[in-house]
Amino acid sequence: MQPCARHATLQGVESMRTIALAGLVAFLAAVLAGGGGLPARAAPMEMGAQATVAPGVVAKLSAARLATAKYATDLERAKADGYGIITTMIPNMGYHFLNPKVEGFDVTKPPILVYVRRGEAWQLVAIEWVWPKKPATPPLPGARYGSFGAACHYTDGSFVTAASQAQCAKTNPKTGAAFNFWHPPLVTFHIWVWYPNPSGMFAEFNPLLTPFNND
Ligand SMILES: [Cu+2]
Numbered sequence: 001m002q003p004c005a006r007h008a009t010l011q012g013v014e015s016m017r018t019i020a021l022a023g024l025v026a027f028l029a030a031v032l033a034g035g036g037g038l039p040a041r042a043a044p045m046e047m048g049a050q051a052t053v054a055p056g057v058v059a060k061l062s063a064a065r066l067a068t069a070k071y072a073t074d075l076e077r078a079k080a081d082g083y084g085i086i087t088t089m090i091p092n093m094g095y096h097f098l099n100p101k102v103e104g105f106d107v108t109k110p111p112i113l114v115y116v117r118r119g120e121a122w123q124l125v126a127i128e129w130v131w132p133k134k135p136a137t138p139p140l141p142g143a144r145y146g147s148f149g150a151a152c153h154y155t156d157g158s159f160v161t162a163a164s165q166a167q168c169a170k171t172n173p174k175t176g177a178a179f180n181f182w183h184p185p186l187v188t189f190h191i192w193v194w195y196p197n198p199s200g201m202f203a204e205f206n207p208l209l210t211p212f213n214n215d
Contacts, residue, residue, distance in 0.1 A: 052200060052201060053140075053141075053142055053201050053202075054140075054141040054142050056141060057140050057141060057142065057201075060107045060140060061107075061191070061193055061201070063107055063108050064107040064108060064110070064127060064191060064193050065193045065194070066108075067107075067108035067109070068108075068110065068113070068124065068127060068193065068194070071083075071113055071124050072123070072124045072194055073121070073122070073123055073124070075097070075115060075122040078097055078113050078124075079097070081099065082099040082100070082101055082102075083097035083098060083099045083112075083113050084097060084098060084099075084100075085097055085155075085156070085157035086098045086112075086153050086157060086159070086180070087153070087157050087159060088156075088157045088158060088159075089116070089117075089212065089213065089214075089215060091205075091209075091210075091213045092205040092206055092207060092209045092210060092213065093114065093126075093190075093204070093205055093206065093209070094114040094115055094116050094125050094126065094209065094212070095114065095115045095116070095117065095122075095157065096112055096113075096114055096128065096157075097112065097113045097114075097115065098111060098112050099111055099112075099113075105129060105135075105139045107127075107140070107191070110127035110128060110129065110191075111128075111129060111130070112127065112128035112129065112130065113126075113127060113128075114126040114127065114128055114190065116195075116209055116212035116215065117212065117215050118212065118215055119215075123194070123195075124194045125192065125194050125195035125206065125209065126190045126191060126192045126193065126194060126195065126206070127190070127191050127193060127194075128188060128189065128190045128191070129188070129189045130148065130183075130186040130187065130188050130189070131186065131187050131189075132184055132185075132186065132187070133187055134187045135187075139189060140191075140202075142202065143189055143202055144189075144200065144202040144203060144204070145187050145188060145189055145204070146187075146188040146189075146190065146204030146205075147185065147186065147187060147188060147204075148183075148185070148186045148188050149161050149185055150162060150163055150164070150182070150183065150184050150185050151182065151183065152165070152167070152168030152169070152179060152181075152182045153179075153180045153181055153182070153183070154171070154172040154175065154177035154178060154179055154180055155177045155178045155179075155180045156172070156175050156177035158172045158174065158175045158177055160172065162182065164182070165182035168182050188204065189202070190202060190203065190204060192206060195208065195209070196208060
């Protein structure tokens with residue numbers, strides 16, 4: 001390195017130090033002017049982000065999540081608690097597991113758990129309720145609904161649409177699995193507490209699940 005080049009470099013380092021020091025001084029001046037401490041933490045409403053659900057729903061979502069955390073990556077635990085498979089992978093929705101003993105609406109006790117899988121690993125994505133018709137009063141403010149046509153369900157999660165139970169084969173002609181149950185057309189209600197859904201917390205489908213659609 002030429003002496004003059006070295007000198008220039010040292011000068012550069014020196015001027016950078018000066019700039020950094022000036023910045024630190026300006027920062028401290030701003031902090032001190034602001035009351036002598038670190039900048040105050042913004043109040044929740046000033047944080048910028050807005051919840052996309054009604055304020056009263058926020059606490060319900062946290063309760064739903066806490067109550068189902070034990071199932072988040074533990075399908076065996078869900079099965080042990082009574083959830084059995086009722087669908088294979090529904091694109092952009094998931095595999096459905098139903099606990100037939102769960103009745104009524106309680107965000108902490110969903111009758112249906114919706115999972116995606118990658119190999120042998122299962123991940124809870126949503127919780128779901130179904131009704132023969134749309135509830136007179138929404139289960140939660142801002143609820144949105146989906147639908148599931150009448151169908152025969154088989155013990156391996158396969159299902160075949162059918163207008164009545166009389167039309168259900170005793171075993172699924174394609175998979176050989178035994179008949180499990182038939183249901184009439186249903187109104188569905190999903191809450192995506194375990195996977196972000198850009199379509200909304202209560203959307204029927206979730207576009208972020210496409211990587212799992214063939215699993
Ligand atoms: Cu579903």
